[in-house]
Amino acid sequence: MAFGQPSIEYKTKDQIRKMRKAGLVVSRALDAAVAAAVVGATTSDVDAAFEAVINEAGAKSNFKGYHGFPATVCVSVNEEVVHGIPGPRVLQDGDILSIDGGCSIDGWHGDSARGVIVGTADPEDQRLSDVTEEAMWRGIAALANGSRVGDIGNAIDDYVSSVEGKPLGILEDYVGHGIGTAMHQAPDVLNYRTGHRGPKIRPGLCLAIEPMLVRGDIETKTLDDDWTVVTTDASRSCQWEHTVAVHDKGIWVLTAEDGGTAKLAPLGVTPVPLD
Ligand code: MG
Numbered sequence: 299m300a301f302g303q304p305s306i307e308y309k310t311k312d313q314i315r316k317m318r319k320a321g322l323v324v325s326r327a328l329d330a331a332v333a334a335a336v337v338g339a340t341t342s343d344v345d346a347a348f349e350a351v352i353n354e355a356g357a358k359s360n361f362k363g364y365h366g367f368p369a370t371v372c373v374s375v376n377e378e379v380v381h382g383i384p385g386p387r388v389l390q391d392g393d394i395l396s397i398d399g400g401c402s403i404d405g406w407h408g409d410s411a412r413g414v415i416v417g418t419a420d421p422e423d424q425r426l427s428d429v430t431e432e433a434m435w436r437g438i439a440a441l442a443n444g445s446r447v448g449d450i451g452n453a454i455d456d457y458v459s460s461v462e463g464k465p466l467g468i469l470e471d472y473v474g475h476g477i478g479t480a481m482h483q484a485p486d487v488l489n490y491r492t493g494h495r496g497p498k499i500r501p502g503l504c505l506a507i508e509p510m511l512v513r514g515d516i517e518t519k520t521l522d523d524d525w526t527v528v529t530t531d532a533s534r535s536c537q538w539e540h541t542v543a544v545h546d547k548g549i550w551v552l553t554a555e556d557g558g559t560a561k562l563a564p565l566g567v568t569p570v571p572l573d
């Protein structure tokens with residue numbers, strides 16, 4: 299996991315506008331995927347709901363075919379952390395899902411994930427999802443207010459460590475990333491505090507900020523399908539993610555319908571729309 303990677307792709311305003319188009323489609327496709335995640339549905343149904351929206355929009359899946367991945371979203375259930383493959387698995391009351399999807403339009407990418415609890419939530423799972431989501435927003439606020447990419451991980455780590463109740467773990471095996479003409483670009487965006495400050499935050503920087511939290515130990519392993527990552531102790535996990543752009547007048551959350559306005563207001567951050 300190298301810092302100071304050579305080639306961050308800084309985007310022009312016009313390129314960010316193109317990424318916004320993809321981001322909005324991802325947001326609407328996730329709305330449909332979340333609505334499809336009900337007791338008795340399969341994880342394939344969730345994928346189909348997402349895929350229908352991106353197809354309708356004329357967007358291209360950036361998950362399907364990615365290193366051979368067979369679906370348009372990852373649906374990771376309970377102890378599955380990331381990269382769960384949609385299939386015949388039937389969703390049960392109380393399952394906690396992370397639905398992670400993306401698309402590209404004219405070669406510009408968006409990537410976003412939401413935690414969802416199916417049916418009746420275990421209060422500790424609800425807390426896990428709420429804290430993971432808030433950790434993501436704290437990271438986004440740090441992109442708005444900070445000077446270095448490392449400030450994002452510091453803010454996420456500080457917030458998660460300060461939450462009252464049973465401690466939650468921050469996964470270190472998977473991190474956020476730059477995004478633009480490819481889904482995964484430099485720089486890595488760590489979700490925890492390190493001694494590295496990371497590259498400077500400046501206009502044109504577009505990042506996918508995606509903390510992954512667990513109720514137990516942060517150790518993970520990959521299943522025999524070569525995709526699905528689970529916690530080694532089978533504790534439940536959750537992921538939230540947004541694609542965010544830094545432009546000349548501020549930040550805008552490209553995969554949020556309102557650009558992040560509502561969720562960032564309590565943190566004192568006012569996102570600025572792309573003019
Ligand atoms: Mg993602």
Ligand code: MG
Nearest residue numbers: 409506508539
């Ligand atoms: Mg991502």
